Amino acid sequence: MAEHFVQPPHWEWYIVGYFFCAGLAGGLYVLATLLRITGSPRNDAVVRAAFLAAFPLVVACGILLTIDLGQPLRFWHMMINTTPGDGGLNFKPWSPISLGTWALLVFGIFSFVSFLLALWRRGSSTIFEVIGSVVALFLASYTGVVLSVSNQPVWSDSWAIGGLFVASALSGSAALLVLLAHWRANSSWSEPRLDRADRYFVLLEAALIVVFFVTLAQAGTLAKTFSGVWLVMWILVFLSLIPALLGSAGSRRTLSAVAVLVGVLLMRYVVIFSAQS
Amino acid sequence: MPEPVGFFTDTSICIGCKACEVACKEWNQLPGNTPKFGDGFDNTGQLDAENYRHVKFVDLVGDTPIVTGNGNAWLMMSDICKHCTNASCLEVCPTNAIVRTEYNTVLIQQDACNGCRDCISACPFGAIGFSESSGTARKCTMCYDRLQANMQPACAKACPTQSIQYGTLSQLHQKADARLAALKKQGYDNAQLYGRDDSIYGGLGAFFLLMNKPEVYGLPNKDNAVLPRRNNRMGYFGGFVTAAIGIVAGLVAFRSRADAPPAKGAEPPASAP
Numbered sequence: 001m002a003e004h005f006v007q008p009p010h011w012e013w014y015i016v017g018y019f020f021c022a023g024l025a026g027g028l029y030v031l032a033t034l035l036r037i038t039g040s041p042r043n044d045a046v047v048r049a050a051f052l053a054a055f056p057l058v059v060a061c062g063i064l065l066t067i068d069l070g071q072p073l074r075f076w077h078m079m080i081n082t083t084p085g086d087g088g089l090n091f092k093p094w095s096p097i098s099l100g101t102w103a104l105l106v107f108g109i110f111s112f113v114s115f116l117l118a119l120w121r122r123g124s125s126t127i128f129e130v131i132g133s134v135v136a137l138f139l140a141s142y143t144g145v146v147l148s149v150s151n152q153p154v155w156s157d158s159w160a161i162g163g164l165f166v167a168s169a170l171s172g173s174a175a176l177l178v179l180l181a182h183w184r185a186n187s188s189w190s191e192p193r194l195d196r197a198d199r200y201f202v203l204l205e206a207a208l209i210v211v212f213f214v215t216l217a218q219a220g221t222l223a224k225t226f227s228g229v230w231l232v233m234w235i236l237v238f239l240s241l242i243p244a245l246l247g248s249a250g251s252r253r254t255l256s257a258v259a260v261l262v263g264v265l266l267m268r269y270v271v272i273f274s275a276q277s
Numbered sequence: 278m279p280e281p282v283g284f285f286t287d288t289s290i291c292i293g294c295k296a297c298e299v300a301c302k303e304w305n306q307l308p309g310n311t312p313k314f315g316d317g318f319d320n321t322g323q324l325d326a327e328n329y330r331h332v333k334f335v336d337l338v339g340d341t342p343i344v345t346g347n348g349n350a351w352l353m354m355s356d357i358c359k360h361c362t363n364a365s366c367l368e369v370c371p372t373n374a375i376v377r378t379e380y381n382t383v384l385i386q387q388d389a390c391n392g393c394r395d396c397i398s399a400c401p402f403g404a405i406g407f408s409e410s411s412g413t414a415r416k417c418t419m420c421y422d423r424l425q426a427n428m429q430p431a432c433a434k435a436c437p438t439q440s441i442q443y444g445t446l447s448q449l450h451q452k453a454d455a456r457l458a459a460l461k462k463q464g465y466d467n468a469q470l471y472g473r474d475d476s477i478y479g480g481l482g483a484f485f486l487l488m489n490k491p492e493v494y495g496l497p498n499k500d501n502a503v504l505p506r507r508n509n510r511m512g513y514f515g516g517f518v519t520a521a522i523g524i525v526a527g528l529v530a531f532r533s534r535a536d537a538p539p540a541k542g543a544e545p546p547a548s549a550p
Contacts, residue, residue, distance in 0.1 A: 005495045007323070007403040009394035034527040043531070070392020070412030077372040077391045090373050094506050097395045098371040141516030148508040150398040151365060159511035163519035170523045197530035204522060 001220035004153040008276035014068035018061050019143045019268045020172075022104070023165060025057035026140035027173025029111060031197070033129040035190065042189035048118045049180040049187075050173075054136075055115035058108050065104070079105070096146040103142060107135045140169035147271070154275035157219035161271065164208040171201035172264035175244070175257035182254050195244075195253055202244040202260060209237070209267070225274040233270045237263050281381035282424070283482035284433065284441055285449040286355055287456055288494075289468065291440040293318065293332050293353040300435035301330040304420060324356055325406025329417040330432050331356045335493060354494050355432070355441055358383065358404040358417035359472060360482025365505050366396035366405060366416075374413075381446075382419040382482055390414055399505045401478075401497050419482070446482070456486060477502045 032050035035043040066075045078101040081090045092098040110132030117124045144161035155161065178194045181187035216222040226234065240263025243256035298321060302309055309327050312320035319334045335352035360382045367375045367383055374389035375396060385396070385405075390413040397405045397414060405416040420430035428434075433443035442449060453470055460468040467489050472481025476499050491498045 003492060003497060003501050004401070005403055005497055006399075006401055007325070007397055007406065009398040010407060011394065011398070030524070031527060034524065035531055038528065038531040068393075070394070070407060070409075070414075071390070074372075074389075074391035077374070077389060078393075081373050082389045083373055083376060083386060086373065090371060092371065092373075094509060095369045095371055095395075096509070096512070097369065097393065101371060137516070137520040141513065141520065145509070145512035145516060146395075148512040149369065149505045150395075151401040151503070151505055152398050155398070156505065156508060159508050160515050162512040163515035166516050166519040166523060170527070193531050197527050200526035200530055201523060204519065204526065208519060 002153070002157050004151060004156075004221075006151045006153070008152070009150075010276065011068070011272060014064045016265070016269050016272055018064040018068070019165065019272070020265050021057045021060045021064065022143050023140045023169030023264065023268075024173050024176055025054045025061060025111065026107070026136035026138075027169040027171075028054040028057070028176065029107075029114070029129075029136040030133045030170065031173055031177060031194075032114075033126075033133040035193075036123070036126065036129060040189065042186075043193075045184050045186040046177055046181050046190040046194065048121070049184055050177055051111075051114040051118035053176070053180065055108075055111040058104070058111045061104060062108070096142050096149050100139070100142040100146060103135055103139045107132065107139050110135060137166060141166045147275075152275050153221050154216060154225045154271070157221045158212050158215035160208055160212045160215050164205070164212050164271075165268075167201060167205040167208045168264045168267055171198055171205045171241075171244070172261055174198035174201055175260035175264075178253060178257040179261075182257075191253070192249075195247065195256075198244050198257070198260060199247060202241045205267075206238070206241055206245075209234075224277075225270065230270055230274040230277075233266055237267045237270065239263075240266065279380055280445045280447070281482070282419070282444065283360060283381075283446045283449060283484065284357065284419075284430070284443055285453050285484060285486070286357070287440050287442070287453075287486045288352065288354040289456075289460060289465070289486060289488055290438045291332070291353040291355055292438055293334060294437060295321070295332050296435040296437055297330045297355050297432035297441055298328065298332060300431040301417075302328075304423070304431035305329060305418070324358070324402075324404045324416070326408035326411075326415040327406065329357065329415075333494060335489075337489075337493070352488055352494065354485065354487070355436075356402075356404075356495075357432070357483050358419075359402055359478070359484075360417075360419060361477075362475065362479030362481070363504060364478065365399040365401055369395045369399045369505055371395060378421060380419070380421075380424050382421065382424075384418055384421055385414055385416060387411065387413050387415070401502060403495075417483075449484075453484065453486060460486075471496060478504075 028050040032047045035047050066072045081088050141162045144165035147155035147161050150156050174197045181191045240259045244260050248256045307327050313322050321331050324331045333354045333356050338350045364383045374386045378384050392412045405414050408415045429443045433441045471487050472484035
């Protein structure tokens with residue numbers, strides 16, 4: 001059984017917000033690329049909306065991550081080694097937070113280019129978007145891995161958080177696209193397809209939550225994230241997935257998408273805060 | 278390059294006077310936290326950015342009278358950063374603010390740290406704290422400035438019982454082995470060295486003689502002394518597999534050939550195949 005004597009890093013709302021935005025930004029980019037690959041020009045309005053939304057979310061990521069630092073003006077120390085005599089770039093492949101910093105920067109470039117092209121109503125090459133999507137998926141995933149690669153109870157007791165965050169990034173971004181499609185003209189073709197994708201992603205997310213619980217049970221730390229108010233929140237997370245699983249249409253589809261988004265945020269909140277309580 | 282140095286803390290002779298805490302605060306100009314008074318003699322609470330030394334009081338005195346505690350009834354231990362050979366904090370630090378010094382100690386460079394706090398989540402001993410005043414992570418420096426002036430760290434100098442001993446690790450290992458042998462001879466069966474060999478994070482620069490199991494003192498045992506990077510491979514693998522499943526699911530959901538174009542103005546069915 002895992003025993004921990006570590007102190008909490010006090011990663012709180014800024015980090016929850018960062019993980020939420022990073023997941024949505026990455027997910028939106030991936031879904032836009034997948035919609036483009038399927039080849040129907042009837043998806044163009046939604047693809048454009050996804051690329052337009054992804055970049056501002058990446059900007060929000062950078063802001064949230066920076067203001068969470070104790071010394072925000074030293075954010076560039078993540079990339080440049082300031083140790084006298086060492087110099088050069090800081091790149092530690094074994095440290096997810098180091099890899100993630102670079103991934104955020106690289107994805108920022110991809111999402112910015114796609115944002116500009118979407119603004120000018122031009123398409124970028126599929127290869128460019130596919131490469132951007134790989135970085136986007138890494139960004140969504142590493143936020144979970146950075147928790148696992150620690151010695152905190154709950155976080156370090158499960159290897160499944162990276163996968164869980166990818167699944168919820170996809171479900172959350174599909175839900176966000178459902179909402180964006182609902183409010184845009186020429187999106188009636190895409191809306192049911194997004195809804196269907198969201199159902200698959202939500203199913204994947206539910207499965208990953210179960211895997212997460214199983215790994216914690218094996219480590220003997222399930223009670224840490226399953227006691228008191230956290231249990232209630234996990235129940236709410238599961239409830240948020242049900243409308244999307246059942247499928248819906250019209251205004252109920254919109255409500256279902258809102259529920260999924262709230263669930264994605266709540267899930268990150270519970271994972272982050274329960275381990276530090 | 279100087280020979281590696283460190284601390285040998287013999288908890289069997291610690292009297293809980295906290296002289297080490299006071300000396301540490303004085304030398305390092307740490308104002309300390311407001312004392313917390315609870316059910317015990319520990320009003321420091323924990324190691325953090327204001328307490329580089331913390332005297333733990335482990336009260337194992339039962340409610341029923343006991344004849345002998347075999348040295349276990351009331352344990353005291355002056356805790357500190359362990360300056361691990363394989364340091365979790367140094368491993369994860371993204372800014373390389375945490376470095377290994379020429380003395381083989383682990384140091385957080387205050388002008389390089391940006392306060393991301395990943396080291397705090399990684400340190401298995403809870404030895405690092407976040408300072409609101411400096412906006413950085415802080416912990417024991419083993420009095421790096423004193424070492425450079427060929428002085429011993431303030432805590433070791435102040436300790437009245439020599440529970441905290443400073444020196445080269447090779448000398449300290451010999452002293453620890455001799456002390457353990459003497460205690461065993463006296464019948465203290467639970468006495469053990471913690472971090473003397475490489476089974477705990479490759480060996481500790483600040484190692485201990487304990488009178489009970491490590492867990493009793495709030496120290497991870499051999500099985501739980503693991504590095505954060507152990508989860509790298511499986512963590513990314515889980516993300517990769519989920520991403521692959523997600524991409525396939527997305528492509529299946531977005532495929533257009535199976536769907537008839539919706540009638541003009543009609544809402545497409547919610548559960549279209």
